[in-house]
Amino acid sequence: MDTNENDNHRNKRGKKTVIIIVCEILILLLLIGSYRIYVLWKEKQTSSPNSGNSTSQEDKSSAQENASQNGENESSDGKQEEVEDELSAEEIEAVKEQERLMQEEKERQELINQADQLALSYDYEGAIELLKKYQGTEGSYEKYTTLVAAVERLEKEKSELLLYGGSYQSVSEINHIFFHALVADNSKAFDGDRMSRGYNMYMTTISEFKKMMQKMYEDGYVLVRMADLVKKVTKEDGTTIYEEGEIYLPAGKKPFVLSEDDVNYYEYMETDGFATRIVIGEDGKPTCEMRADDGSIITGDFDIVPILDAFVEEHPDFSYKGAKGLLAITGYEGTLGYRTNDPESPTYEQDVEQVKKVAQALKEDGWELGSHSWGHLNMTTASFEVFKKDTDKWMAEVGSLIGPTEIYVFPFGADIEVTTGSYSGEKFQYMKECGFTMFCGVYKSPWMYIKDDYMRMTRRPLDGQAMLEFPERLSDLFDVKDIIDPERPAKDW
Numbered sequence: 001m002d003t004n005e006n007d008n009h010r011n012k013r014g015k016k017t018v019i020i021i022v023c024e025i026l027i028l029l030l031l032i033g034s035y036r037i038y039v040l041w042k043e044k045q046t047s048s049p050n051s052g053n054s055t056s057q058e059d060k061s062s063a064q065e066n067a068s069q070n071g072e073n074e075s076s077d078g079k080q081e082e083v084e085d086e087l088s089a090e091e092i093e094a095v096k097e098q099e100r101l102m103q104e105e106k107e108r109q110e111l112i113n114q115a116d117q118l119a120l121s122y123d124y125e126g127a128i129e130l131l132k133k134y135q136g137t138e139g140s141y142e143k144y145t146t147l148v149a150a151v152e153r154l155e156k157e158k159s160e161l162l163l164y165g166g167s168y169q170s171v172s173e174i175n176h177i178f179f180h181a182l183v184a185d186n187s188k189a190f191d192g193d194r195m196s197r198g199y200n201m202y203m204t205t206i207s208e209f210k211k212m213m214q215k216m217y218e219d220g221y222v223l224v225r226m227a228d229l230v231k232k233v234t235k236e237d238g239t240t241i242y243e244e245g246e247i248y249l250p251a252g253k254k255p256f257v258l259s260e261d262d263v264n265y266y267e268y269m270e271t272d273g274f275a276t277r278i279v280i281g282e283d284g285k286p287t288c289e290m291r292a293d294d295g296s297i298i299t300g301d302f303d304i305v306p307i308l309d310a311f312v313e314e315h316p317d318f319s320y321k322g323a324k325g326l327l328a329i330t331g332y333e334g335t336l337g338y339r340t341n342d343p344e345s346p347t348y349e350q351d352v353e354q355v356k357k358v359a360q361a362l363k364e365d366g367w368e369l370g371s372h373s374w375g376h377l378n379m380t381t382a383s384f385e386v387f388k389k390d391t392d393k394w395m396a397e398v399g400s401l402i403g404p405t406e407i408y409v410f411p412f413g414a415d416i417e418v419t420t421g422s423y424s425g426e427k428f429q430y431m432k433e434c435g436f437t438m439f440c441g442v443y444k445s446p447w448m449y450i451k452d453d454y455m456r457m458t459r460r461p462l463d464g465q466a467m468l469e470f471p472e473r474l475s476d477l478f479d480v481k482d483i484i485d486p487e488r489p490a491k492d493w
């Protein structure tokens, strides 16, 4: 081997070593650089992950996501605090804002549920108004798509309603049915004593009443108030006149009025299986009391008020805007089962206060209250003096407790005038002075007159006499044999 060849070989080895060293240095530099970049990035990450426009919606939702994830971890290992420590004040604010927005959304959903509940009983105006008066952080209801959609849906349903459900041409075709206190204990009412026959004629049992309501509900009947049948219109000259009320219901529905007479729970009925008075239940709603066999007082569904309330609660579409029925009350044995006619009664003061409260609770629950005269007199044959004295007594002893009413239900269905035209006598003038403008008689089929300053209608009895003696009169409502209580005696008059 010559020296040249040796030199060449040494040169090559030197160069190779230098390249390796340079490469090693470069790799080292690269590693150091990467580490430094990683550390810097990490620092940046922990100090401000959402720098920039932190009020933007995306940031809010990412903060929300963090918050909810944290929430999931919270209970397990306390990571929540750890992460919360890492959230900036701005971010905590964003989370709170998000929570507030979610709360508002929840409130809007609840509002829609409330509106739907109103619409179920055909109060579309109330439902739509409820939604439209909403004010959120972003402004009126129109800013919220869920509310706008709900209003549109309700408006559409409302536009499909028909006057009287399309079932009647005029308000005068609407049925008004009536009852007396229901027989709660058949064995006591129909025990063969001297009162049995009267109960068989004029009363309806709880089982019959429930079947009637079920059948009428299935056939599309909907409870309305007397006050819904008319509307007061103020004319240009300032006078107010009555016109036909406008009741809008879905196609096929049939408005009707229900009333109960003599809601006084007279003393003679006490041992015959009837409720004894109306009280306010634990839920603040009116219910009934009755005397049990052992003499104790029990509370429950012993008459129309709590029974119909429960039925409407289960079927809100059986009631137009929460309407229930009309209770007609006399005065000679007090009011609603309280002996408020007797100032000598040891419980007089507390009974007076209780009647006021019960009457208020009834009205808030959708019931209307009316006069059935003080002494249950025949107002066709009563002289004006007798009529006036009776009316004054009712106003003083009953009207003063239950509050103003425009409704007068004639005892025995005996009208102040027998005319089918307009009232003209002094009894009517006196009725007007006392505030009575709606008068109810009795007839086998619907009949109504609406005059400028009053309305007058008849009611159909759904009692034992109607079922046993005139079942054909009820055939448009139901087949009596499906309704009649097997425990009711046969016709015995």
Ligand SMILES: [Zn+2]
Pocket (backbone or CB within 6 Å): 261, 262, 372, 376, 411, 412
């Ligand atoms: Zn009566």
